Amino acid sequence: xxxxxxxxxxxxxxxxxxxxxxxxxxxxxxxxxxxxxxxxxxxxxxxxxxxxxxxxxxxxxxxxxxxxxxxxxxxxxxxxxxxxxxxxxxxxxxxxxxxxxxxxxxxxxxxxxxxxxx
DNA sequence: CGGGTGACTCAAA
DNA sequence: TTTTGAGCCACCC
Numbered sequence: 238x239x240x241x242x243x244x245x246x247x248x249x250x251x252x253x254x255x256x257x258x259x260x261x262x263x264x265x266x267x268x269x270x271x272x273x274x275x276x277x278x279x280x281x282x283x284x285x286x287x288x289x290x291x292x293x294x295x296x297x298x299x300x301x302x303x304x305x306x307x308x309x310x311x312x313x314x315x316x317x318x319x320x321x322x323x324x325x326x327x328x329x330x331x332x333x334x335x336x337x338x339x340x341x342x343x344x345x346x347x348x349x350x351x352x353x354x355x
Numbered sequence: 356c357g358g359g360t361g362a363c364t365c366a367a368a
Numbered sequence: 369t370t371t372t373g374a375g376c377c378a379c380c381c
Binding site: 253254284285 | 379
C-alpha cells in the first residue's frame with residue numbers, strides 16, 4: 238500500500254540520510270564542503286536542502302561533522318542551529334579553518350569536493 | 356493521500 | 369550592484 242502505512246521509519250534509517258552522513262564523515266580534517274556538492278554526489282544536485290535537513294537529523298550522529306558543511310558561499314548558514322553561537326566557528330577554527338563573520342576564509346582553497354575527491 | 360517545511364541554489368529584476 | 373522569486377526533493381504530521 239501505498240502509504241498507509243506501517244511506517245517503518247523506526248528502526249530503519251533512510252539511506253539518503255545515511256549517505257549524507259557518510260560523505261560528511263569522509264570530509265578530511267580541516268576541509269569543508271557545501272550542501273550542493275554532497276547533494277550532487279548523491280545524485281540530487283537540486284536537493285541541497287535535503288542535505289541540510291539530513292544535518293538537522295544528525296542530532297545524535299556526532300560522527301557527522303556538520304560544522305564542516307556550509308553553503309555554497311562558505312557561510313556558516315547552519316551555525317544558528319548549533320548550540321552556542323560560535324560553536325560551529327570554533328570547531329572549524331580548531332581544525333585550522335579561518336572563519337570570519339560566519340564566513341570561511343579561503344573557502345575555495347579548503348573546499349572539498351566529493352565528486353572529485355571520491 | 357495530501358500538505359507544509361527547510362542548515363540550498365540559481366536566475367532574473 | 370543588491371535584492372527578490374521561484375525551483376527542487378525528501379522528510380514529517
